[in-house]
Amino acid sequence: YDKTNGLMEIVEPVGPVVGIAPVTNPTFTIVYKVLIALKTRNCIIFSPHPGAHKASVYVVKVLHQATVAAGAPENCIQIIFPKMVLTTGLLHHDKTRFIWATGGPSLVHASYTSGKPALGGGPGNAASLVDETCDMNEAVASIVVSKTFDCGMICATENSVVVVDSVYDNFVTIMKNRGCYFMTSEETKKVVSVLFGEGLRLNIKAVGQTATTLADMAGFEVPENTVVLCGEATEVKFEESMAHEKLTTILGVYRAKDYDDGVRLCKELVTFGGKGHTPVLYTNQNNTDRITKYQNEVPAFHILVNIPSFLGCIGDMYNFRLPPALTITCGTLGGCSSSDNIGQKHLLNIKRVGMRRENMLCFKVPGTIYFKRAILDEAISDLRNSHHRAFIVSDRTTMTSLGHNEKVVKTCERQGIVSTIFDKVISDPTIENVMAGVIEMNIFKPDVIIAVGGGSVMDAAKVMRLFYEYPEQDFKKVTTRFVDIRKCVAGRPPLGKLVMKPQ
Template sequence: MSEAPKTKAEATTAKNANSAAADAPAIIVHSDEELSDKLVQMREAQKKFATYTQEQVDKIFYAAALAANAQRIPLAKMAVEETGMGIMEDKVIKNHYAAEFVYNKYKDTQTCGVLEQDLAGGMTKVAEPIGVVAAVIPTTNPTSTAIFKALLCLKTRNAMMISPHPRAKESTTTAARIVLEAAVAAGAPEGIIGWIENPSLVATQTLMAEADIILATGGPGMVTAAYSSGTPALGVGPGNNPAIIDDSADIVNSVNSIMHSKTFDNGMICATEQNVIVLDGVYDAVKAEFEKRGAFFLKGDDIDKVGNTVIVNGGVNAKMVGQPAPKIAQAAGVKVPAWTKVLIGETESVEVSNPWAHEKLTTILGMYRAKDFDDALAKATKLVADGGYGHTSSLFIDTRESEKMQAHRDAMKTCRILINTPAAQGGIGDIYNFQLAPSLTLGCGSWGGNSFAGNLDVHQLLNVKSVAERRENMLWFRTPEKVYFKKGCMPVALRELGEVYGCKRAFIVTDSFLYKNGNTQPIERALDEMGIVHSSFWNVQPDPTIQSAREGVQQIRNFEPDVIIAMGGGSAMDAGKIMWTMYEHPEEKFDDMAVDFMDIRKRVYRFKKMGDKCKFVAIPTSSGTGSEVTPFAIITDADTGIKWPITDYELMPTMAIVDTDNMMTQPKGLTSASGIDVLTHAMEAYVSIMASDYTDGIALRAAKLVFDYLPTAYDEPTNVEARDHMANASCLAGMAFSNAFLGVNHSMAHKLGAYHHIPHGWANAVILTRVARYNAAERPTKMGTFSQYQYPHAKARYAEMGRFCGFTGKDDDEVFENFMAGIEKLKEHIGVKKTIADYGVDEKYFLETLDEMSENAFNDQRTGANPRYPLIDEIKEIYKDAFYDRPASSYEA
């Protein structure tokens, strides 16, 4: 049995916990007694670092961010295993955020030399580093906070000595080591980052006394010690965020925002809502929505049992921090349904004697009824004053209620006032409001006894209120400059190369089958008629390889074309795009270009501009991939098995030519696989968290064309009308998912192809309705994170597409079921097999690869746009359902 192909994530594994003892360019403190001497060494390293230029610093900052980003999953696993807190998949987001968003925020910020110069006024501002930073890292966010603080120190030319939490020292120091080794490899001095191997009270106190500044993130006792050390300290205070739901608020959005926040990493981010205060007029509706989305309302004595289990002696019970709701209930001796996501205690007192009035840092939420807005403000003010001064407060309201918003703003003594925003994700910045700085250290100003207000940044001298209203980020609709379609259009469209673009030399990329069968001859004739010299490369394999691309690009460099024409299926077009990139920018690296991103606009790696040297024309010969209008390409290293998924709009072809004449010889198997792939593209684009009015219309039309014409194209291969409409469907769906992106269906299908060699379209089809049911859950475990995606509504979207395709029913549920049945009928008609096992996949090998395949599907770039944010175990269950043909009537949490 051959081994499964290796992925990029596997090719670069994180250092394990034992690496703290290995040789490395770190300063490691092994005993309390040697700390002072080690700090002297670190100061020498920092002194050298202080002489670096901005260019040197930015190179180091970039390398460190890339390295941390690449190890987000192993570090998340390590943090959960070591601390027993939180959710691994959510810690992946934290690690990703700490690397990618922080890099994006500060990549262009000048931190060296002259910052401002006013010659007329005689004012010059010069940046100088502080020196040695003492970084105290909490157990709740051990890896993401380490990444965040390390990157800030590297960007500002400071050295950093870490005092990790004893219960999280291995994961913290592993994260620091990953950043440090990448930084040193990029030119940073050795010893610029270090850590205390066996943290103790004595060592931490010594470090805080001898450092130049302290970054203190953690509990109140530690922060107090930092401020009492005699060293300048940037510490944070506790949060006790009261979220008011006004009677003008969008209830569905409000409740789902709170649930999304409260369940993120099991409620451990200190900005998370701790109590919700609901106006009387909407109280019952809010309660019903909470119950619908997985909250369980405690009754009677159970309220006190849970409250007194989580809050003990006026503080949070460490054993309950970051734990799932059912586990908390069990510890309190309370029975709740297994699906419970959050425990809610309806309560009245806002006094500190009430455990529900405290910061809880876990999956429980206090709920108060307010008779009017003034009463709500009074309750919120008291909760802030007794446990969350300076931290965060939330308001859910119709933003036209400006007087109420001003009253709330004036009353709240908090440095983050979040409007209509999930507080966990919103408070840390740059996700739901793009002016709020991304940070994992949230200051509370003088109100909270802190030396700075707001999210940790370079401006820490004033208390600044940041009123952050929720905003939907800019979207886009990007296509090739020109798209030509209709049977026989290719020779006419190709005239553009000479008449408009002035091309003189064309290079054709295709596969051997198409070349030997003469499919490229019409292109060559058209080029000859225009006097355009041409050459061809036809050694493209079904899964294009780097080796093949390098062979082709060598011919391209020798030939020096001004246009590349890729003809074929997705493989030929992908290979052509890669050759185009290698030709225009030979210095770029695939491992950089393939770096994953949460938001394509904020990615660490930036693609160079394409098209200045050479244009790119894509001509499909099958009706499936839509690659002629997409910014995607996949290339495989034949030596290592690593697949590099390359995504960027610079890879968008200059021109697409969709000529049905090139598709009339598709065999039935290709018609089936490519056709159902089109439907998958349309469905995933339509329910994507990034779907828009611009992508919705073409996704709907593409889906309907599949239902109307794929059976005919399959049954009657020479039917021109059916082929023509399927070609259009493929191109339309390609445009839709190029801008809305895909989801977990494609993530899982990619791995079925990589591990078990199921053709891509059929790999999508065999799980299609199961993934749709999974996405359609009204109470998903997690929903996707994107500012425009307000609450789970995938079922309504599927039903809308179903109606457009001709399926009816009395309500969304019935239409959805009929739509799913219609898809299954279509699959049967075109020969799609029912299960993974039916494709000859060996059960033993399937089970052996299941864990790895599921994790890699989770890590696939397409997963991020899925409406339901998947857990790895959930992906695994869908795979097993599809292998064993188990019923999938519900995937509710």
């Protein structure tokens, strides 16, 4: 509660939450979603993928036992049998308040079209660009450690690498030394026939397999220490299998003519299969122009520089300001409602109670203030070198009758300043009263205004000066009321010299 500014914020859970768990990484996705749900006091019920049902049930059971033993409600974590009719019913259930989807495009789409608030990730198909200025050993090590983690099943893992021509051969040599096998065109065709089915749909049996297993399934031999199968490609199109998301230890490799051509290829790869998700740039970090070009042209929201794609994208590794999360969204570019790494803030509603508080007010004071006796001569003398015609604004009832205006006139005469008096200001002056003074100003042509009197006289003198110097001003705009002094929309031009002599 911010008592000074009168704002109270009350945090409430959004739940109940429906958690969609994928086949590619069911265990740690469920663990992460449970931790975030419990931290925000949300109950969560999972709909697992049929291909990962047993593993999902096991994880939920372990988490449920530990949670209840720690004092949580009995039904705070639940799981349903993976049938589409049950999942559909759960998505549209009256008590479902929020859907947190991680999975294939059809389930994510179903979540977003359920009529319930939802957040979901999109396809990764991460592309990396390796230029001639990077630390090649570090770049290759980063690519390999990311691609081999969990056998390449994570959506944020590199699926394609674009390498600048001048360092392509060196890149290939270092990759081979790291256990990467560059397939011949014939071997690539064989492994594609295993990895993809009709319409280039992923074969679930090939997802998340080791490189040696994939080679064995495709019918060719590779060294025992092989960790990644690399297939060289030249085009980004539907018919090119290496341009697709592969979710296994197969990496598409492209050769770019130069850096600009590499950016073009990465842009095409991300646009083709992972818009909004994650690209990586391996370059010298002092190349700010190259980094800027990459971030501006490649359509993604999680852009990494010299960081392994998967390990960097999930946050809190290699950059400790990227928020850690295991749901990576793609923003509006990828059809998602957020571009964040999904965490606890997304499972909270915040109720705000605003107490009435008065906005700040302020006023400005003159640059020079003269006070005490006998200051009139001193103040007027300061004007004589730069001002020669004084227009005295006052009122007849008090200032003229008491002789104050005559004192100002005589003081001006002694200092060589010609003066005239407008002593027709009334109490609470009207527009007509002010404009009468402006008419006389236009006749006399003063270069300084002297106001002698109280608040009405001083206010009138200010407005007279404004319309004398800027006759095109709109009086209604100038007098527009505003709640906050900082939000005044009517501009006020700078004014000339205005001397105030309060009484």
